[in-house]
Amino acid sequence: MANATLTIDLEAIALNWRALDRLSGPGVQTAGVVKADAYGLGAGRVARALAQAGARRFFVALAEEGAAVRQALGPGPQINILSGHMPGDTEMIHDLDLTPMLNSLEQITRHLEALPGAPFGVQLDTGMNRLGLEMVEWQAVAPILIEAGPVMVMSHLACADEPDHPMNLRQLQTFHEMTDGIGLPRSLAATGGIMLGPQYHFDLTRPGIGLYGGRPFDTAERVVSLSLPVIQTREVAPGEAVGYSCAWEAEGPAVIATVAAGYADGLPRTLSNRAMLWDRDIPCPLVGRVSMDLITVDVTHLPEVPRTLDILGPYQSPDDLADAAGTISYEILTSLGARYARRYQERRG
Numbered sequence: 001m002a003n004a005t006l007t008i009d010l011e012a013i014a015l016n017w018r019a020l021d022r023l024s025g026p027g028v029q030t031a032g033v034v035k036a037d038a039y040g041l042g043a044g045r046v047a048r049a050l051a052q053a054g055a056r057r058f059f060v061a062l063a064e065e066g067a068a069v070r071q072a073l074g075p076g077p078q079i080n081i082l083s084g085h086m087p088g089d090t091e092m093i094h095d096l097d098l099t100p101m102l103n104s105l106e107q108i109t110r111h112l113e114a115l116p117g118a119p120f121g122v123q124l125d126t127g128m129n130r131l132g133l134e135m136v137e138w139q140a141v142a143p144i145l146i147e148a149g150p151v152m153v154m155s156h157l158a159c160a161d162e163p164d165h166p167m168n169l170r171q172l173q174t175f176h177e178m179t180d181g182i183g184l185p186r187s188l189a190a191t192g193g194i195m196l197g198p199q200y201h202f203d204l205t206r207p208g209i210g211l212y213g214g215r216p217f218d219t220a221e222r223v224v225s226l227s228l229p230v231i232q233t234r235e236v237a238p239g240e241a242v243g244y245s246c247a248w249e250a251e252g253p254a255v256i257a258t259v260a261a262g263y264a265d266g267l268p269r270t271l272s273n274r275a276m277l278w279d280r281d282i283p284c285p286l287v288g289r290v291s292m293d294l295i296t297v298d299v300t301h302l303p304e305v306p307r308t309l310d311i312l313g314p315y316q317s318p319d320d321l322a323d324a325a326g327t328i329s330y331e332i333l334t335s336l337g338a339r340y341a342r343r344y345q346e347r348r349g
């Protein structure tokens with residue numbers, strides 16, 4: 001039996017980065033966000049593909065993730081740590097030349113005392129209330145910090161995936177108030193912010209989900225496909241039930257394929273009775289509950305039972321699957337299981 005196979009199209013990721021770089025506009029640098037193992041797709045492989053496409057600046061969440069990316073890329077590219085300089089990370093930040101985005105007075109003190117002269121950026125809170133210096137803190141330390149020469153000053157938008165949300169303009173205005181005239185490179189936009197238009201782009205954009213084919217970058221190339229093996233089929237009589245809690249009942253004679261992946265492989269249990277799998281271009285409904293390692297699929301209408309069924313691919317994106325599960329593509333991608341065989345496609349055939 002074939003393994004469940006997750007195929008990651010590195011060429012599509014490179015094309016998406018170039019497209020987002022063009023959208024970012026002339027004179028604006030485009031970074032690549034590869035936190036959480038590049039949204040579950042493999043930080044080393046993805047970072048190398050982005051570097052080949054032209055990316056020179058990368059963002060991760062944690063210093064450990066930065067270490068993995070440095071190992072993949074070697075010296076040169078700038079690797080930024082969004083969670084900043086955390087206790088215990090000083091040696092790694094120094095030895096691997098990582099650039100923390102300092103987000104509190106405590107982190108600023110830690111960094112300037114432990115690694116004077118080492119690169120850093122500053123993260124400002126323009127209204128998301130999650131990370132970064134607030135206005136009064138920034139006003140207090142800005143004169144000293146600007147003197148120390150941060151590589152950039154950045155902030156993050158809370159509602160950029162909703163273009164008409166009033167929060168976007170409010171944060172933009174606050175970012176201007178906090179940073180106009182400081183003479184340092186500035187960054188505000190992730191994927192959603194790039195879509196909002198050039199006034200949000202400043203000097204550096206930081207796309208993540210758009211690289212991996214997710215909304216709101218609607219013209220993205222498809223990046224992932226996930227093909228699951230059929231391990232058994234069952235003929236079910238009308239009135240018989242399938243799976244835990246008898247959550248699905250056959251109305252007529254049915255052929256049910258049992259497929260080897262479940263919620264332990266990142267297929268949310270909320271997909272029970274709600275998702276489609278695909279035999280090439282033919283949709284086949286997932287029936288009954290998603291169990292830990294298995295799902296059951298109605299293939300009654302297929303001329304013959306295929307060896308595999310696709311749950312991600314040309315006819316179903318991570319966003320489509322997320323909609324069916326009641327979540328977002330970020331969560332679908334970062335949940336992709338460790339049991340899949342991973343295939344990296346370098347070039348289109």
Ligand SMILES: *Cc1c(COP(=O)(O)O)cnc(C)c1O
Nearest residue numbers: 033156190191206207208209210
């Ligand atoms: C995750 C993240 C990004 C990338 O966001 P996407 O919506 O995936 O493009 C950029 N900046 C910060 C601070 C982030 O946390």
